[in-house]
Amino acid sequence: MNNPLTPLARVVNVALNDAGLSENAASERTGIPRSTLKRRLITGDFTYGELWKVADVLKTTPAKLHALAEERAA
Numbered sequence: 001m002n003n004p005l006t007p008l009a010r011v012v013n014v015a016l017n018d019a020g021l022s023e024n025a026a027s028e029r030t031g032i033p034r035s036t037l038k039r040r041l042i043t044g045d046f047t048y049g050e051l052w053k054v055a056d057v058l059k060t061t062p063a064k065l066h067a068l069a070e071e072r073a074a
Contacts, residue, residue, distance in 0.1 A: 006044030007069035013041055015058050015065070029057045
């Protein structure tokens with residue numbers, strides 16, 4: 001069965017893609033192991049610290065990522 005991405009996972013995936021960052025590059029820049037990041041990009045279950053690291057690489061904040069995810073989920 002194919003599980004759709006959560007709204008937060010979709011927002012982060014699109015943002016990383018728009019920034020031209022692959023999973024490998026995002027993993028290197030955030031310090032999040034690639035296997036962990038890959039899971040988070042599917043589930044959207046980022047820890048607070050992980051989401052801060054990703055947001056920092058994307059030059060935004062976790063609050064803005066969450067707000068965008070909520071907006072797109074509506």
